[in-house]
Amino acid sequence: MAQRTVLFVLFDQVQSLDVTGPVEVFAGAERHTPGTYRIGTASLDGAPVRTSSGLTVVPDRSLADVPDPDTLVVPGGQGTRSPDPRLTDWLRAHGPHVRRLVSVCTGAALLAGAGLLDGRRATTHWAYCDRLAREYPAVDVDPDPIYVRDGHVATSAGVTSGIDLALALVEEDLGRDTALTIARHLVVFLRRPGNQAQFSAQLAAQTARREPLRELQRWITEHPGADLGVETLAARAGLSPRHFARAFRAETGTTPGRYVDRIRLEHARRLLEDTGDGVEQVSRASGYGTPEGMRRAFVKALGTSPAEYRRRFRPAPAH
Amino acid sequence: MAQRTVLFVLFDQVQSLDVTGPVEVFAGAERHTPGTYRIGTASLDGAPVRTSSGLTVVPDRSLADVPDPDTLVVPGGQGTRSPDPRLTDWLRAHGPHVRRLVSVCTGAALLAGAGLLDGRRATTHWAYCDRLAREYPAVDVDPDPIYVRDGHVATSAGVTSGIDLALALVEEDLGRDTALTIARHLVVFLRRPGNQAQFSAQLAAQTARREPLRELQRWITEHPGADLGVETLAARAGLSPRHFARAFRAETGTTPGRYVDRIRLEHARRLLEDTGDGVEQVSRASGYGTPEGMRRAFVKALGTSPAEYRRRFRPAPAH
CATH class of the missing domain: 1.10.10.60 (Homeodomain-like)
Structure with a gap:
């Protein structure tokens, strides 16, 4: 297998764990079987980004400079709420040309904003599912699974679910033994017991407007x-x-x-x-x-x- | 409660997920209850560090410049194998003065190297437990738990176990509702089912030297x-x-x-x-x-x- 490129899109107020979880999965695969993955990061202008937890991360380059990767990973975080229109444009232009388009957590909002989830089944963070469905009626939002695959697009549920999805992608590329070895090394399950719903604590706001x-x-x-x-x-x-x-x-x-x-x-x-x-x-x-x-x-x-x-x-x- | 400072020690070849997992837990607590935690990062000389997965992270300052924090977190990674002696000295000098001393994954090796685990019960990544016990006989290594508390020292098992331990520390400071809310937001369990041993795949090398x-x-x-x-x-x-x-x-x-x-x-x-x-x-x-x-x-x-x-x-x- 030729070395596959995995590109992580960075932006201000990205959730750091949305990035590092999947990064460590692909990096673990590369350590386990050298020559399989080349991991890169890029922000719009190549400048360092400040994650929502305060960590500053330096990308490898700017989005304008990167060739289309094999696997494009779009993380979530507060920064997805009002994305830079140039980022949305970049995703709209490049999203259809990658072999696998992946979102983590509220990264699904960026894909939806670029029209890349229209007519597809997708998931996102449990606290954001209702809003995604409301704002993008052409997206078939499923709030339950830890991740969803639909064609070349894969979306994962909240935050750490990006690890589960990345493991599934590595399993697809390199087989189950490799995925299992990485999961064990990271001390995570290869297959999460249950679904995302057990992490949700909200009773959706289904309150009648009027007495009685x-x-x-x-x-x-x-x-x-x-x-x-x-x-x-x-x-x-x-x-x-x-x-x-x-x-x-x-x-x-x-x-x-x-x-x-x-x-x-x-x-x-x-x-x-x-x-x-x-x-x-x-x-x-x-x-x-x-x-x-x-x-x-x-x-x-x-x-x-x-x-x-x-x-x-x-x-x-x-x- | 006065705002508590949480300091993460950074070094080259640190495991990025060892850092961002606990960082997101404390950052989530601060978002949930503003004024509770101030999170900082520091490397020996304040220069950016390259994590083992290739991500470059910029610390807030140098270790020489930071006052002793409330909670000091020492992550693991390849960089713990031959640590800079100045880092070991810094830990030896400052470790005893913080309210809580925490290691994630192979960060336990840095604490042990500074003598901070002598006479204590501790854990580390399952693949490193035998070696830690061999190299530091004064440390009582328990390979099973997801994390171990012994006095003011808390050590966690491999990689993602740092999230479990950080949740326990937030629970201690701010109560269970806050910890549960953060766990759900990160889509992780507040309490991991089972112990670390289920992630270990190695039969320890207990092979006889001689036939028969x-x-x-x-x-x-x-x-x-x-x-x-x-x-x-x-x-x-x-x-x-x-x-x-x-x-x-x-x-x-x-x-x-x-x-x-x-x-x-x-x-x-x-x-x-x-x-x-x-x-x-x-x-x-x-x-x-x-x-x-x-x-x-x-x-x-x-x-x-x-x-x-x-x-x-x-x-x-x-x-």
């Missing part, structure tokens, strides 16, 4: 263990079930059933994170009825079981 | 599912069990039982990684007898179950 539905939503939040069937909720709102379901959907953009599901999931997550309550107790308090019902809901929404979830997010023990 | 024990070791490797009790192995070697056990230990530094355990574990790991064989089949082929026996061995050695292990390291599905 707003008041009813508050009540649901405070009573996740109660009977929250549509009939019961409709009766509390003084509406017929059909009228209630229609009004709820119009006001919040979601159905009463899905809203209740999300509230119960958030409640159970919080109890697993913050208390020592047993799984049985948590499932009852959150309205799942049985531990098995809660387990099914967790696996479906978060790609992991309640027990595993607790292990990952519970308080650290005393040292 | 060497030949016997080969045979064990090729027949992990056979009866590998001391009596059987001794008979194969043509020695009494007692004589065999003594000779094996003298030659390899470990007992026949422990050697067999490691071979079986490695064999089972490989089958879980590379084949679709069921857990029952893998446990039989690896000499565990029952799936429950294999499960116990995995939890003890790797901190995780065979099923979880497979999920993390199995091949990626087609996209």
